[in-house]
Amino acid sequence: MSKILIKGLSKRFIKREKYLDALKDIHLEIKEGEFVCLLGPSGCGKSTLLRILSQLETPTSGTIQISQSQKNLPLQSMVFQEKGVIPWLTVEDNVAFGLKMRHEHPKKIKTITKEYLYKVGLQQYKHLYPKELSGGMKQRVSIARAFANNPEILLMDEPFAALDEQNKFILQEELLSIWQETKKTVLFITHSIDEALLLADRIILMSSQPGTIVKDIPISLPRPRTIEDVRSSKELTQIFIDVWDHLQREVKENREHLSPENA
Numbered sequence: 001m002s003k004i005l006i007k008g009l010s011k012r013f014i015k016r017e018k019y020l021d022a023l024k025d026i027h028l029e030i031k032e033g034e035f036v037c038l039l040g041p042s043g044c045g046k047s048t049l050l051r052i053l054s055q056l057e058t059p060t061s062g063t064i065q066i067s068q069s070q071k072n073l074p075l076q077s078m079v080f081q082e083k084g085v086i087p088w089l090t091v092e093d094n095v096a097f098g099l100k101m102r103h104e105h106p107k108k109i110k111t112i113t114k115e116y117l118y119k120v121g122l123q124q125y126k127h128l129y130p131k132e133l134s135g136g137m138k139q140r141v142s143i144a145r146a147f148a149n150n151p152e153i154l155l156m157d158e159p160f161a162a163l164d165e166q167n168k169f170i171l172q173e174e175l176l177s178i179w180q181e182t183k184k185t186v187l188f189i190t191h192s193i194d195e196a197l198l199l200a201d202r203i204i205l206m207s208s209q210p211g212t213i214v215k216d217i218p219i220s221l222p223r224p225r226t227i228e229d230v231r232s233s234k235e236l237t238q239i240f241i242d243v244w245d246h247l248q249r250e251v252k253e254n255r256e257h258l259s260p261e262n263a
């Protein structure tokens with residue numbers, strides 16, 4: 001069953017009195033419970049696509065459909081690279097935020113908040129404020145809040161990009177473990193091929209501007225996966241090389257296109 005259905009989606013911005021085609025004719029179907037990573041060169045429209053799905057932006061043409069399983073659930077929750085936590089709320093109140101906004105019963109809010117604080121290992125820090133937390137802890141709060149909100153789909157825009165390698169691995173594993181328990185549909189933007197290989201059921205590879213989908217790559221490595229599994233798989237090594245080649249080519253072509261002779 002398709003959870004997200006995108007048909008013929010294009011987005012045109014007007015930038016300094018010129019048209020900028022950010023996305024062109026995107027067709028994408030994502031099934032219930034799938035973990036899909038969007039990978040593409042900088043500026044290819046990945047964030048724009050997520051912003052359209054989260055209704056922060058409207059498409060110029062085409063349609064999107066997110067199938068609603070329960071009437072009272074939010075359609076989506078977003079997790080950003082940074083600034084995803086509310087600075088004047090404690091860790092606990094940040095996690096509970098979406099549930100409170102929906103006026104859920106206080107007992108239910110308490111139970112769910114406790115459950116997700118536990119899942120991300122922040123129970124003993126629940127009374128702290130974001131300024132007292134490390135970058136990794138802040139991202140844990142964002143992830144806990146997004147899942148606690150129980151949205152139909154989760155949209156993640158490079159949530160681990162600002163973290164050091166070690167923290168990144170730990171959070172990737174935590175995210176996978178929560179996702180495997182909840183089986184939420186996730187659309188996740190990353191610049192890291194390794195991250196996409198570790199997390200995704202499918203990698204959607206995009207071209208440079210205007211962003212189009214050039215490849216839909218299934219990742220069949222069994223779960224649970226570790227970064228060691230990713231590194232030692234011949235099949236994934238080949239996918240890594242193919243994706244890397246594509247990204248290098250796109251960046252090079254884009255640079256030539258933007259060179260002074262072509263300006």
Ligand SMILES: Nc1ncnc2c1ncn2[C@@H]1O[C@H](COP(=O)(O)OP(=O)(O)OP(=O)(O)O)[C@@H](O)[C@H]1O
Binds near residue numbers: 020040041044045
């Ligand atoms: N509100 C806007 N007005 C005008 N142009 C915009 C707007 N939002 C995005 N753009 C342009 O659309 C293009 C796609 O931007 P977007 O942020 O979606 O790319 P991206 O693939 O997420 O980039 P990155 O990987 O660098 O984060 C860029 O050229 C950007 O400058």
